[in-house]
Structure formats: structure tokens, C-alpha cells
Amino acid sequence: MDRRTFFKASLAGGTALAAGAASCPAQARETHPMPPEAVGLLFDSVLCVGCKACVAACKQANGMPMEFSTKDQYWDTPLDISGKTLNVIKAYRNGNMEAKDREENGFAFIKKSCMHCVDPSCVSACPVSAMQKDAKTGVVTYDKDACIGCRYCVAACPFGVPRFTYDSPTPQISKCQLCIHRHKDGKYAACAEVCPTGATLYGKVSVLREEAKRRLALKPGEKTEFPRGHLRAAEEKALRGAPEGKGEQRRQGWQDDGAQRYPGVAGQYLQHVYGEKEFGGTQMLMLSGVSFQKLGYPDLPPRSDAATSETLQHTLYGGLIAPIAVLGALTFIARRNVKHEDGEGGQNG
Amino acid sequence: MANHTHAPAPLGGSLFTPFTLLLGTLSAIAGVILLYRLFYGLGAVTNLNDGYPWGIWIAYDVVVGSAFACGGYAMALLVYIFNKGQYHPLVRPALLASLFGYTLAGASVIFDLGRWWNFWHIFWPGYAQVNSVMFEVAVCISAYIVVMWIEFAPAFLEKWGLKDVRQKLNKLLFFFIALGVLLPSMHQSSLGSLLVIFGEQIHPLWQSGMLLPLIYLMTAILLGFAVVIFEATLSSTGFRRQLETPVLAPLAKLMYGLLAAYVVVRVLDLLLRGALGSAFAATWQAFWFWVEMACFVVPLATLATDRARRSAGRLFAGAVLLMLGGFLLRINGFLVGYMTGEGWHYFPSLAELMVTVGLIAFEILAYIYIVRNYPVLPAAQPATR
Numbered sequence: 001m002d003r004r005t006f007f008k009a010s011l012a013g014g015t016a017l018a019a020g021a022a023s024c025p026a027q028a029r030e031t032h033p034m035p036p037e038a039v040g041l042l043f044d045s046v047l048c049v050g051c052k053a054c055v056a057a058c059k060q061a062n063g064m065p066m067e068f069s070t071k072d073q074y075w076d077t078p079l080d081i082s083g084k085t086l087n088v089i090k091a092y093r094n095g096n097m098e099a100k101d102r103e104e105n106g107f108a109f110i111k112k113s114c115m116h117c118v119d120p121s122c123v124s125a126c127p128v129s130a131m132q133k134d135a136k137t138g139v140v141t142y143d144k145d146a147c148i149g150c151r152y153c154v155a156a157c158p159f160g161v162p163r164f165t166y167d168s169p170t171p172q173i174s175k176c177q178l179c180i181h182r183h184k185d186g187k188y189a190a191c192a193e194v195c196p197t198g199a200t201l202y203g204k205v206s207v208l209r210e211e212a213k214r215r216l217a218l219k220p221g222e223k224t225e226f227p228r229g230h231l232r233a234a235e236e237k238a239l240r241g242a243p244e245g246k247g248e249q250r251r252q253g254w255q256d257d258g259a260q261r262y263p264g265v266a267g268q269y270l271q272h273v274y275g276e277k278e279f280g281g282t283q284m285l286m287l288s289g290v291s292f293q294k295l296g297y298p299d300l301p302p303r304s305d306a307a308t309s310e311t312l313q314h315t316l317y318g319g320l321i322a323p324i325a326v327l328g329a330l331t332f333i334a335r336r337n338v339k340h341e342d343g344e345g346g347q348n349g
Numbered sequence: 350m351a352n353h354t355h356a357p358a359p360l361g362g363s364l365f366t367p368f369t370l371l372l373g374t375l376s377a378i379a380g381v382i383l384l385y386r387l388f389y390g391l392g393a394v395t396n397l398n399d400g401y402p403w404g405i406w407i408a409y410d411v412v413v414g415s416a417f418a419c420g421g422y423a424m425a426l427l428v429y430i431f432n433k434g435q436y437h438p439l440v441r442p443a444l445l446a447s448l449f450g451y452t453l454a455g456a457s458v459i460f461d462l463g464r465w466w467n468f469w470h471i472f473w474p475g476y477a478q479v480n481s482v483m484f485e486v487a488v489c490i491s492a493y494i495v496v497m498w499i500e501f502a503p504a505f506l507e508k509w510g511l512k513d514v515r516q517k518l519n520k521l522l523f524f525f526i527a528l529g530v531l532l533p534s535m536h537q538s539s540l541g542s543l544l545v546i547f548g549e550q551i552h553p554l555w556q557s558g559m560l561l562p563l564i565y566l567m568t569a570i571l572l573g574f575a576v577v578i579f580e581a582t583l584s585s586t587g588f589r590r591q592l593e594t595p596v597l598a599p600l601a602k603l604m605y606g607l608l609a610a611y612v613v614v615r616v617l618d619l620l621l622r623g624a625l626g627s628a629f630a631a632t633w634q635a636f637w638f639w640v641e642m643a644c645f646v647v648p649l650a651t652l653a654t655d656r657a658r659r660s661a662g663r664l665f666a667g668a669v670l671l672m673l674g675g676f677l678l679r680i681n682g683f684l685v686g687y688m689t690g691e692g693w694h695y696f697p698s699l700a701e702l703m704v705t706v707g708l709i710a711f712e713i714l715a716y717i718y719i720v721r722n723y724p725v726l727p728a729a730q731p732a733t734r
Contacts, residue, residue: 150464
């Protein structure tokens, strides 16, 4: 009798589990695609001169406090992104640092701020929808009024981007939100707006990707032009230049002047657009002469961790089918066994 | 079937002993620290940082603590699902320990939440984000805490003499028992799934991907058995009662089978992922991995025979090792093997440790209070005094 029940229980549980597993292919969650209108940044380490104007502009645009790392607190000196700093420029250096953008005996600059992943771990991790990805622009936003402060996003992000204000009794997450609060005034990301060399460029990701590919195709030393500020697609610019395109500025809500251009010389690039494939893609793309791992960016697979995690969750819990089936089986068995005990008139609980 | 010779009865006895006073003091210290944390923030009492946003309040209090509180789950699984009635006397004490373990783990999470006043968002449509593993864990643990209080209610109802309420509850109890088996199966596995989204930030020795839920579930049940043996031994010594070895030995046999299965799954996973190589590197991760594995493999040797399992000493030592192994698996996964980049360090502050210690003290204190005043432990003749 005992043994029979044991087998029955195992069988019922097994069947329910199998039912859950069988729904697996339907529940597999692929890495999300890039929203067609996604906006982002192109950071070109070769063009960056390390002036940190973007760091200052970011603080001003987002109302962030200064952060000190020197003994005499003369000026804002953040060493990394933090609860007080959403964007920093860091230096890579090696040996005698005699040449820029060279791995050995060289140096390079690198931007650190939110990558605005196409399929962000933070959004998938957040239990209360405080982290969201805008369906149109793809900007990854944070809502402190929803946030419970569990810091699963901080732990999950492979770039170490969301930061937390541990020292406050009313803490919150800090991360770049691509200056979305400035979009309604027709403005764009402050870091790109002030960048003097166009090392940080704002625009649609599709346009930025084209620009990145154009730079990679140049021969080192070749004369070229670099845009600065807000890079727009050729057809948008054409409309704007045409007499009938007058209203285009208003229709698009542009208040800015768009991309300015200046003549320059192509540098030595690695043939790699970081963020094009990594982790299912990011809306910040990067070019560099030095390996990205040396600059502190991880070598990530093309599949996002969010896709893996959600595939697992949907397989086990999709439509609550497996839990309800298992609960049904357990209820049936428990009812039988508890009754059995009652029948013997025992004290039980 | 069920061995009902000794119905549960209150133990009686004094609540004020040097030991309970110590427990009370430790609990009070933790309370003061937690109050301070509410006014001055997490940074004022913990060593948390952006490289280690989760410390021991999550890794120990919740992930390990709830696994240590799986005795009730493991016993309910055995008695009510696999119909092993002979373990019935173990259900109530195990359930009580689980009840406190979980309730306090749940309460302590509130203090770890930076924006704790928003905690209800997890349960609120519009905020709740069902793709999040954290959502599943939080909802499931909360539900289980409620279910456990209902499951344990008969002990209170007996004491208060509410016969008809108890009878009505008894008619429905089977459903709560089923829920009480389903819910821990879900969230104990999900505690492992929490690590999936950390991807390559978790050392390969612990990043088992899709197998994480199975590994955490198997060890949770294993820990449930080990904790029951541990607690039964301690409470017979502590309350000077007869040892329950006749019931524990066959329980240990089941535990042994599960342990063997777990070790096979764990090693196969490491082999198939090609992760075992990193266990031979000269790293702290490799060192703690071997300690963890030893805690599982040693009982595999020392508890191999029926005779060994009838030895109270061996059984207790084996249970302690398994608890240590389960503890290390979780601490290794969430802290030791969490690699978030250069330059980050974490070791719990004294205040953080004292909160965890105080929490455990409070659990033991509450357990002592309840078993002295409510019918939990089987009424038995005291052992020789």
C-alpha cells in the first residue's frame, strides 16, 4: 500500500513536470530585437581627448552633486559612475604611455555610462517594473517611485551600470536615462551636446551604426569629416534643407542645430563595433583602437541573460500550467493521505 | 501506519534561563541596529557597495536561512505526499522551525530593501513584473509563510480549546498541505534561478544555468532532512528527552539516497559544462568549492551503512556537514563566486553580522517559547536526568 502510493505520487508529480517541460519550445524567449526608432550614442575612443566636458554637462543636466576623490576637495573628481555620477571618462594606460589609442606603451579614453541594452538584464530582473525599456526609443528608464530598492538590477547588469545611494535613508538607483527629460524640449543627451570632438554622438542607432561602419572603412590617416552633436539620417537632413522642409523642424520637435561637421583624419581602429552584437546589442555603440576588454568592457555572448532567465521562468511557470497541474496532483495525494490518518483517529496537524 | 503513541504536548518549564537571556540580548542588539539602519540608511551599518549590492542579509538570511527552514517542507513531502506516516511525530517541530525561519527571513528582507515602504508593489498589479525571478521568489515565499501559519494553526487551536474551528480547518488542511509542498518547491528552486541572469558574473563552478533550479531544490530538500535530524538531536539533548534515533535512522536512509543523486547531478553538470577545470586553479573560489564538495562527499562515506546511520553521533555529524555544504553552495554562488569586476570587495560588517546572529537567536528563542507552551513536541518520557 505504502509503496503503491509512493509510486502514484512520483508518477503524478513526474507527469506534471513533464507537462511543464513539454511546453518548453513554445515558451523559449529569444533575445529581443532593437526597436526600429531606437536612439543612442556612438562613442569613438579615438576621437575622445579626455576633456570630461561630458561628465560636467551630465551632472548639470541631471542635477547630480559633485563627488570628491582628492584630499583637497577642489573640484568634481568622480573615479567611476556612482550614486552621484551617471557618466565618467576613464583613462587606460600602459607602459610609458607614448602614443594615444595604442595598447602597449599607450593610452586611451573610455566612456562609462548606461549601454541601453536592447534586451536589458535590469528590466528583466526588476520585480516591480521600476526599470523599463521605452518601446519606441529603447531608452532604459528608472522610476524611483516604483522601486523597492532590492538592487537586483545592480547585481544583474553585466556592465555594472545601475548604482545605488547606500548612504541615504531614502536611497535610489542612479543610471543614465539618455536625458529623456530633455527630449520634450527638443534637446538630446547633454554628453553628446557638449562633446567638442564628436567622440560622443547622439542619434538613431541605425544612423550611428552606419557612421561607425563608415569610420571603420577609412584608411588610417585618410582625410575625412566628423560630425558633432546630433547625427541625423540623410533624408531627415534633406527635408530640413528643402524649402518645403521648414515645418520639419517643428514636426520632429528639434530645437537644436543637428550635426555640425569638421575636417579630420581617420585614426587606427579595431575592426569591431562594440555593442552591435554583444548581449543582443546595445544602444550605445563604441569604436576604439584598444581592445574593449582592456578598456573595462566584458566580452559578452550575443544572447542576453534576460532571454535565458525568462526562458527558464516561462518554461516552469508559463500560464501557471505546471504549478496548477502539480498542485492538483499534490492536493489529490495529500487529501488521500490525510483522510487515511483521520480514519485511524489519530491526532494530526 | 502513523506512530501516534505520543501525541504532541506542551513541554512546560521556565522561560527564563541564562541561555534564553543571552538569546534575548542578542535579539535586542539586532533590533537596535535595524532601527539605526532605518534612520541612517544601509550604508551606515553594512559594507554593501555597488560591486556587492547583496550581502549576508540576502545570501545568508534569505537564501541560506530559508533553505535551513525546509524541515517542514521535507517532512510534509514525506508524510503527506509519500505517505510515510512513521515520520509524523517529526512534522510539527519541523514545521515550527520552518515557520520561524521563513517568517524572520521574510521580515529581514524588509530591512534590506532600500525603499522598503514600497515593498507592497511586488504584489500589486501594474507594478508586479512577472518575468522577474525576484517576483516569483517574493510572492511564493510570502504565500508560503501564510500557508505555514495555517498549517501550524492546529497547535494553537488545540491549546486554546477551539475544537470546532480546528475540525473545520482539518477538513481543508489537505489543500494547505499540498500548497505547503508546492510553494517551497517553487521558490527554493527559484532562489537558484536568481543567479541565471547574472550570467558570466557568476564563477563557472556555480553558474549552472538551467540546472540551477534543480540543484537548489535538491539541496533544499536535503537540508530539510539534515535540519530535522539536527533539531531533533539538539532538542532531545537540550530538553533532556529521549533521542528519536529509531525514526531518524530510516529518514537518514532517504536523505542518503537524495544526497547521492545530488552529488551525481552536481558533478555531471560541472563536467558537461567543462567547468571542472577551474576547480584546479589557485583561487579562493576553487578552495571554497572543494570545501563545499567535501561537506557533501564526506557524509556519503560516513553514512553509507544502516549501522552508521543508527549511530546518533555519526548522524548528527553528517547532518551538520550537509547543512554546512548547503550553506557553502549558497554563499559561494551569491558571494564568493560573484565576480563583478576588479576593485570590489565585501566582507560583512560587525553590525551586519550581529543582525544575522540576532535573527538566529530570536528564532531559537521563539522556538523554545512555543514548544514550552504549545503542543508541538511528542509527549515522551524524559530521558534519565
